[in-house]
Amino acid sequence: MKKIMRAVCLFMAFAAALFCAACGGGDYGTLTIADIENLEVGKTAAIEPVFSKEEFTEEITYSFTGDAIAIEDGTVTALEGGATVRVTATTEHHETTFKVTTAEEKVYGTFTVEDVIGLPAGSSADLQIEFTPAGTEEKISYQYSGSDIIIGDGRVTAINPNKTVEVTAKTEHYQTTFTVTTVSSVLAVHDVTAWVGYPASELPASSFGADEAYEWSGENDAIAVFDAEKRTVTAVAPGSFTLRAESSEHIEIYNITVKAVVKSGNKWDMSVNEVGIPLATSFSEQATEQVTQKWNSNGGNEETTLFIGDSFFDQRHFWTDFDTVYAGKNAICSGLSSSTTYDWEQLAKTHLKGLSPKNIVMHIGTNNFYDDGDSVEDATDGLQRLFTVLHAELPDTKIYYFAITQRTDTKYSAQVRETNDAMQEWCDARGWIEFLDTENSFSANDLRDGVHPTLEAYSAFTEALQRAGIEISDK
Structure with missing residues (x-):
């Protein structure tokens, strides 16, 4: 009789164990997920769940409140800056929580690059770049078509004359466009002064080749009358303008300044x-x-x-x-x-x-x-x-x-x-x-x-x- 009772007890214990396992009371291990910190707005990060018992890895659902983040396909995206969101991760047999903090949203102002107009072929110029407000500067990449210019290290070099190139400048957070126009290579730049009431001032001799045809532009008769044949400017009124002589390949620049002469004071008096x-x-x-x-x-x-x-x-x-x-x-x-x-x-x-x-x-x-x-x-x-x-x-x-x-x-x-x-x-x-x-x-x-x-x-x-x-x- 005792043997029968012992067998019955063992059977009941075994049955109870089976019942407990069927009812979910077994050891499925734990689920942990590390916090995600300082996620920038617009950036994503992978959620990395860790099941202590890999054989019990299960599908996870995430729940949280608010609109500061979004979670999809196991990644979290920051939508608003300066937020801390507690996320609950749930499986059939696990539950855990982790935090997602989003970085304070950086204030980005404007990014501009000035147009480069009239850059002579073979010459270079610094790009005039401005980030506002100060402190928001970022690395810039440039995109343009063709080989008429080269941009590198913040400088643009004109390769071919008389071209117009549209350039897109990009950074991580900015994008802008600017224009580069090239002109013929500059043979010379001269400063010429003329004086109201004085004889005409001569322009320096031309550097163009003997058979090189060129045309003049930039005349301003209100300030000085330009005689292309004599290569002189006769002053009319104080002011300044720029004369350009341009061929298909070269250019000469003449910066004309007209001044008035006031003949008064001791220096003009030959008797004192x-x-x-x-x-x-x-x-x-x-x-x-x-x-x-x-x-x-x-x-x-x-x-x-x-x-x-x-x-x-x-x-x-x-x-x-x-x-x-x-x-x-x-x-x-x-x-x-x-x-x-x-x-x-x-x-x-x-x-x-x-x-x-x-x-x-x-x-x-x-x-x-x-x-x-x-x-x-x-x-x-x-x-x-x-x-x-x-x-x-x-x-x-x-x-x-x-x-x-x-x-x-x-x-x-x-x-x-x-x-x-x-x-x-x-x-x-x-x-x-x-x-x-x-x-x-x-x-x-x-x-x-x-x-x-x-x-x-x-x-x-x-x-x-x-x-x-x-x-x-x-x-």
Whole structure:
């Protein structure tokens, strides 16, 4: 009987175990899902469920409240920034929760790239890129068709002339478009100044080939009248504009500036010094003696070389052995101490008018700085105006212009250097005037008073003239 009871008990225990298993009370393991943090709006992340017992892996459903995220096919997408969402994951035999936090949504402003217009073939330019607000900059990629341009490292290079290319610029969060237009390669860029009431200013000689056809554009007759045949601009009114000469392959650019000249103040008064004190002899009176009378008494003619300008070429006080240096030569020395470009601009229309020298040799400009206190712009304008007037009055005369000499007083040394550089470029672009660079030809020992050369040091001028190939005729 006991054996029967034991068997019955074992049977009942086994049956109970089977009943419990059938009722779901077995060990299915656990389901865990890691939190997903700082998911950016618009970005997705895979949900990674882990079943501790792989044999009990089951289909999962997800539930949550709100619209900050979306879950589909095992991935979560952030729809709103700055949210924390608790998600419940449920299977037939498991349940767990995990958190999804979305990153604060970054504020993206605007992204622009300026058009690049008129980029010469063979040249490059920096792209003008702007992200707003600051701090939202991103890496940019560029898309465009063809091989007319190349973009890299924030620069665009024109390969072929006369093309228009539309470019799309993309970043992770931005997109914009801009245009690049290319033009013929630039042969030269010149700055040309003309003055109201003055003779026409010449454009530098063309760099186009002898047989290269080109057309002009950009004229503005309200500011200056352009004569394409003579290559001159005659000032009408203050202002500026750009002339372009363009062939199928090349372009030349002329930046035209027209200025008004106000002739007032001590610097324009030839009867007073820089502070308004009357001169014992006005520059006009001195010019009558030193220019007109010398020209007449020495038989000045179309073969004469005339030295004029400031005290460097004043035979009375500084270059006293001029007649010895140029003995037997048809040369006259007529410089006026303390004179400036303002004085000689006026004398060119009075005392030089009607003369016909073969050459004019000139040193002028130092007193524009050290007496009149000119700026570089004023001095450069004064020199260019003077030579424009001289050439208009004496069109057949070759002009040799010596650079402004540096003094031992360095107050204006930087301005002198800058003016000389500008004048060398200006003179080199014109066939009727030659710039002689003697700016630093004199040591302190060569200057008798820190300003003027000793007689022995004047050889720097005469030798420079020889190197330039000047022809000084015999008497």
